[in-house]
Amino acid sequence: MSTAPAAGQAAPSGEQSPAGDKSPLALICGGGSLPLAVADYVQARGRPVLLFPLEGIARPEDYAGRPHTWVRIAMFGAFARVARAAGCKDIVMIGSMVRPSFWQVRFDLTTLMMLPRIAAAFRGGDDHILGSGVRLIEEQGFHVLGAHEVAPEILVPEGALGRAQPSERDRADIALGLDYLHATGTFDVGQAVVVSGKHVQAVEAAEGTDQMLTRIAELRASGRVGTPAGSGVLVKAPKVGQDLRFDMPSIGPLTVEAAARAGLAGIAVVAGSTIIAEPAQLIAAADRANIFVIGTPAVP
Amino acid sequence: MSTAPAAGQAAPSGEQSPAGDKSPLALICGGGSLPLAVADYVQARGRPVLLFPLEGIARPEDYAGRPHTWVRIAMFGAFARVARAAGCKDIVMIGSMVRPSFWQVRFDLTTLMMLPRIAAAFRGGDDHILGSGVRLIEEQGFHVLGAHEVAPEILVPEGALGRAQPSERDRADIALGLDYLHATGTFDVGQAVVVSGKHVQAVEAAEGTDQMLTRIAELRASGRVGTPAGSGVLVKAPKVGQDLRFDMPSIGPLTVEAAARAGLAGIAVVAGSTIIAEPAQLIAAADRANIFVIGTPAVP
Numbered sequence: 255m256s257t258a259p260a261a262g263q264a265a266p267s268g269e270q271s272p273a274g275d276k277s278p279l280a281l282i283c284g285g286g287s288l289p290l291a292v293a294d295y296v297q298a299r300g301r302p303v304l305l306f307p308l309e310g311i312a313r314p315e316d317y318a319g320r321p322h323t324w325v326r327i328a329m330f331g332a333f334a335r336v337a338r339a340a341g342c343k344d345i346v347m348i349g350s351m352v353r354p355s356f357w358q359v360r361f362d363l364t365t366l367m368m369l370p371r372i373a374a375a376f377r378g379g380d381d382h383i384l385g386s387g388v389r390l391i392e393e394q395g396f397h398v399l400g401a402h403e404v405a406p407e408i409l410v411p412e413g414a415l416g417r418a419q420p421s422e423r424d425r426a427d428i429a430l431g432l433d434y435l436h437a438t439g440t441f442d443v444g445q446a447v448v449v450s451g452k453h454v455q456a457v458e459a460a461e462g463t464d465q466m467l468t469r470i471a472e473l474r475a476s477g478r479v480g481t482p483a484g485s486g487v488l489v490k491a492p493k494v495g496q497d498l499r500f501d502m503p504s505i506g507p508l509t510v511e512a513a514a515r516a517g518l519a520g521i522a523v524v525a526g527s528t529i530i531a532e533p534a535q536l537i538a539a540a541d542r543a544n545i546f547v548i549g550t551p552a553v554p
Numbered sequence: 555m556s557t558a559p560a561a562g563q564a565a566p567s568g569e570q571s572p573a574g575d576k577s578p579l580a581l582i583c584g585g586g587s588l589p590l591a592v593a594d595y596v597q598a599r600g601r602p603v604l605l606f607p608l609e610g611i612a613r614p615e616d617y618a619g620r621p622h623t624w625v626r627i628a629m630f631g632a633f634a635r636v637a638r639a640a641g642c643k644d645i646v647m648i649g650s651m652v653r654p655s656f657w658q659v660r661f662d663l664t665t666l667m668m669l670p671r672i673a674a675a676f677r678g679g680d681d682h683i684l685g686s687g688v689r690l691i692e693e694q695g696f697h698v699l700g701a702h703e704v705a706p707e708i709l710v711p712e713g714a715l716g717r718a719q720p721s722e723r724d725r726a727d728i729a730l731g732l733d734y735l736h737a738t739g740t741f742d743v744g745q746a747v748v749v750s751g752k753h754v755q756a757v758e759a760a761e762g763t764d765q766m767l768t769r770i771a772e773l774r775a776s777g778r779v780g781t782p783a784g785s786g787v788l789v790k791a792p793k794v795g796q797d798l799r800f801d802m803p804s805i806g807p808l809t810v811e812a813a814a815r816a817g818l819a820g821i822a823v824v825a826g827s828t829i830i831a832e833p834a835q836l837i838a839a840a841d842r843a844n845i846f847v848i849g850t851p852a853v854p
Contacts, residue, residue, distance in 0.1 A: 430741075437737050441730075443754045454743045457757035460773050469769075473760050 278302040279404060280342040280396075282325065282333070283312045284349025286506065288401075288408065288531040290316060292348050295405035304340055306333055312349065334394055345391060348401040388499070400499035402529065410505070410549040412525040415533070416540035420520055420548055424487055426452055428522040428550060431489025439494030445503045448518065450486030455479050463490070463509065470516040483517030490523045498527060505547070506531030507539045514543035525549030578602040579704060580642040580696075582625065582633070583612045584649025586806065588701075588708065588831040590616060592648050595705035604640055606633055612649065634694055645691060648701040688799070700799035702829065710805070710849040712825035716837045718846035720820055724787055726752055728822040728850060731789025739794030745803045748818065750786030755779050763790070763809065770816040783817030790823045798827060805847070806831035807839045814843035825849030 279296055281303050283289035289312070293303045305322035307314075325333040337345070388398045402409050414420075420428065427449040434447050434454055446458040448470050455473070458466045467488065473479040479486075490503040505523055513521050521540075528549065530536060540547045579596055581603050583589035589612070593603045605622035607614075625633040637645070688698045702709050714720075720728065727749040734747050734754055746758040748770050755773070758766045767788065773779040779786075790803040805823055813821050821840075828849065830836060840847045 434738065434741050434743075437741070438734065441734050441737070441754050443734075443757065447759075453760075454741050455760045457743065457759050459747075459757050460753075460755040460779055461769055465769075469761055469765075479760055 275344065275404075276301050277344065278304055278340055278342045279399075280304050280306060280333075280337040280340075280345045282345060282347040283307040283317075283322075284347070285311050285313070286350045286531055287316065288504070288506070288529065289349040290320075291531070292346065292401045292405045292408060293320075295407050301404070304337065304342060306337070308349075330391070330394070334396070337396070343395075343397055344404075345396045345398050346401050346404055347398070388497070398499060400502065402502065403499070408529050408531075410523050410525050410528040410530045412549045412551060415530075415547040415549070416537045416545075418520060418540065418544055418546035420487070420522070420546050423485065424519050424546070427485075427487045428489055428548075430454070431487060431522065432491060432524075432550070435489065435491040436494070439491070442493060445493055446488060446490045448486055448488055448516070450479060450518075451481035453481075455481075455486065463488070464512050467512040467516045467518075470518070474517050484519055486516070486518045488513050488516075488518055488521045490521070490528060492524060492527045502527060502529050504529035504531060505536065507535040510536055510539040510543065510545065510547065514539075514545055518545060520546030520548065522548050522550050524552050527552060575644065575704075576601050577644065578604055578640055578642045579699075580604050580606060580633075580637040580640075580645045582645060582647040583607040583617075583622075584647070585611050585613070586650045586831055587616065588804070588806075588829065589649040590620075591831070592646065592701050592705045592708060593620075595707050601704070604637065604642060606637070608649075630691070630694070634696075637696070643695075643697055644704075645696045645698050646701050646704055647698070688797070698799060700802065702802065703799070708829050708831075710823050710825055710828040710830045712849045712851060715830075715833070715847040715849070716840035716845075718820060718840065718844055720787070720822070720846050720848055723785065724819050724846070727785075727787045728789055728848075730754070731787060731822065732791060732824075732850070735789065735791040736794070739791070742793060745793055746788060746790040748786055748788055748816070750779060750818075751781035753781075755781075755786065763788070764812050767812040767816045767818075770818070774817050784819055786816070786818045788813050788816075788818055788821045790821070790828065792824060792827045802827060802829050804829035804831060805836065807835040810836055810839040810843065810845065810847065814839075814845055818845060820846030820848065822848050822850050824852050827852060 279301055281289060281293055281296075283305055289305070289307070293305060296303050305317060305320055306325045307317050307322055309324050309326045311327075323333075323336050391398055430452055431447045431449040431454070434449070434457075435445065438457075443457075443459050446463045446466060447454050448456040448466065456466045456470050470479065470486070474483060488509070490505065492498060492503055503523060505521060505528060509521065526549075536547065579601055581589060581593055581596075583605055589605070589607070593605060596603050605617060605620055606625045607617050607622055609624050609626045611627075623633075623636050691698055730752055731747045731749040731754070734749070734757075735745065738757075743757075743759050746763045746766060747754050748756040748766065756766045756770050761769075770779065770786070774783060788809070790805065792798060792803055803823060805821060805828060809821065826849075836847065
C-alpha cells in the first residue's frame with residue numbers, strides 16, 4: 255500500500271530551481287527551532303509549506319500555532335499518504351535528530367517492506383543510514399531537497415559573525431583542524447575536532463559535538479589539556495563527499511555556549527556548507543562569551 | 555651544577571647492544587607493575603638496575619622490598635647526581651604517566667635551566683613533550699633507551715594471546731581502524747580508535763584510552779552505537795614516526811576489563827610495537843570476558 259509513485263499534481267517547474275517552486279513543500283521537522291525558520295523563509299518566497307513534526311523529537315509547543323501533522327520515524331506510509339494528498343512532491347528533512355536505536359523503532363507496513371535495506375544501512379555509518387533513507391524515499395516518488403536549497407538564508411557566510419576575531423594562534427589551530435578533518439573525511443566519522451596549541455585535543459565520532467565539548471571542559475578542569483582557557487577552537491567541516499542535502503554540519507546558540515564552557519577561543523565552520531540555527535541568538539551568545547564564530551573558505 | 559657529562563665508568567659495549575650491556579641501568583618508574591617487570595627481565599640477564607620511582611605516580615608499596623630512590627618530575631638534577639654516582643649511563647623511562655599540568659610542577663635548578671624549552675614542548679603535542687624531554691636528558695650525558703630494547707619480553711607477539719579469535723567481521727573492523735590510525739598518525743593525536751560494524755565509533759585524543767572506552771560503554775547503554783554488544787574492536791597503533799623508545803602504545807589487564815565493559819569483541823594492537831603489562835593477568839582477563847587480544851602485523 256502507498257507504494258505507487260506520487261499521484262498528486264506535479265510541481266510546475268521545480269526540478270531545476272527548487273527555490274522558485276510554488277508547489278507545496280513537505281517539511282519533516284526534527285528538534286529545535288530551525289525547521290520553523292526554514293518554513294518562514296520558504297513561505298516568505300510564496301511557497302506553501304506542510305509541517306510534519308517528528309513525534310518524540312520535535313516539541314509540541316513549537317507547533318501549537320501552525321497547521322501540522324505529527325509523523326513517526328519508520329512510519330513512512332502515513333506521512334506519504336498525507337503528503338501526496340496535499341500535492342507535495344518535494345521533501346525537506348531538517349532539525350536535530352538523535353540516531354535512534356534500531357530495536358526501539360516501530361515500523362509501519364510501507365516502511366517494513368523497506369526493512370532489509372534499512373537494517374543494512376543501520377550497520378553502516380551515519381552516511382549509510384541517511385543516504386539509504388533518502389534513496390528509499392525517492393523510490394516512493396518524492397524528491398528530497400536540502401533545506402539550504404529552499405532557504406539559503408540558513409547557511410553560514412564567510413567571515414566573523416560576531417564581534418570577536420580569531421588571533422594568529424587561533425588561525426593556526428583552525429588550519430590544523432581543517433587539515434585533520436580533511437584527512438579523515440573519507441571515514442564517515444564525526445565532522446568536528448577541538449584544536450588547541452596546534453594540537454588536536456578531541457575528535458568527534460559517535461558521541462556528537464556537545465559531548466566532545468563537555469569532555470574538553472573536563473580535561474581542562476583536571477589539567478590534562480595543557481593550554482590555558484580562552485584558547486583552542488572547535489572546527490567543524492563536512493565529510494569528504496558528504497551529501498549536503500540531508501546531513502550538513504550545523505551550529506546554534508547551544509554550540510556557542512558549550513564552546514564557551516569548554517574555555518575555547520572560538521568556533522570555525524566552512525562557509526556555505528554549514529547551517530546556522532537562530533543566528534541572532536548565536537551572535538548574542540558569542541558576543542556575551544567573547545568568543546569568535548567564523549565562516550572559513552572551503553578547503554580546496 | 556651537575557651539568558657536566560656523566561663521569562661514571564663507561565659501559566663496556568653498550569652503545570650497539572644494550573641488551574647485552576652489564577653497566578647499571580637507571581630505570582625511572584611511572585605507575586603500574588610494568589617497571590618492576592622490566593627490572594626483573596633486565597636483572598635476569600645479569601645487568602644491575604637502579605630503581606627511581608616517580609613521587610606521586612609510582613606506588614610506595616610496590617617498591618618496599620627493593621632498593622630504590624624516589625625522584626620527582628622536573629627534579630632532574632637530583633636524579634642525575636645519584637645516577638652518575640652509581641655509574642649509570644643508560645636510562646629507561648617506563649610505566650603509566652599522567653601528563654602533568656605545567657603549572658602544578660615544581661622545578662629544581664638543573665631542570666629550571668631547561669625551562670624555556672620545556673615550556674615550548676608543553677605547548678606542542680605529546681610527542682613534543684616526550685621528544686624534548688629525551689633530548690634534554692641526552693644533552694646531560696645520558697643515553698635514553700626504550701624499555702623494549704633492554705627487555706624485549708614486554709612486546710606483544712603476533713597472533714591471538716588468549717583463547718578467543720577475531721571473526722571475519724572483527725577483522726574488517728581491525729583493518730578499518732588501522733587505516734584510520736594510519737591516516738591520522740602524522741597529527742600527534744591519540745593512538746586508538748573503537749571500530750564497530752565497519753564504523754569508527756570513537757577516536758582517542760587527549761582523554762586517553764580508558765576514558766574513550768567508558769564513552770563507548772555509555773553510548774551503547776543509551777542506544778547511540780547501533781551495533782550489538784559483543785561486537786567492535788579497540789584498535790591501537792603507534793603514530794607515524796613515533797619514537798618507540800619512550801612512547802609506545804601499551805595494553806594491560808585494565809585495558810581488557812575496560813574493553814569488556816564497553817561490550818567489545820576484542821582488542822587489536824601492532825605486534826612488536828606495543829608493550830604488554832602483566833601478560834598472565836591480561837590473558838586471564840581476556841579469557842574470562844571471552845574477548846580476543848591479537849597482535850597484528852604492522853601496516854607497511
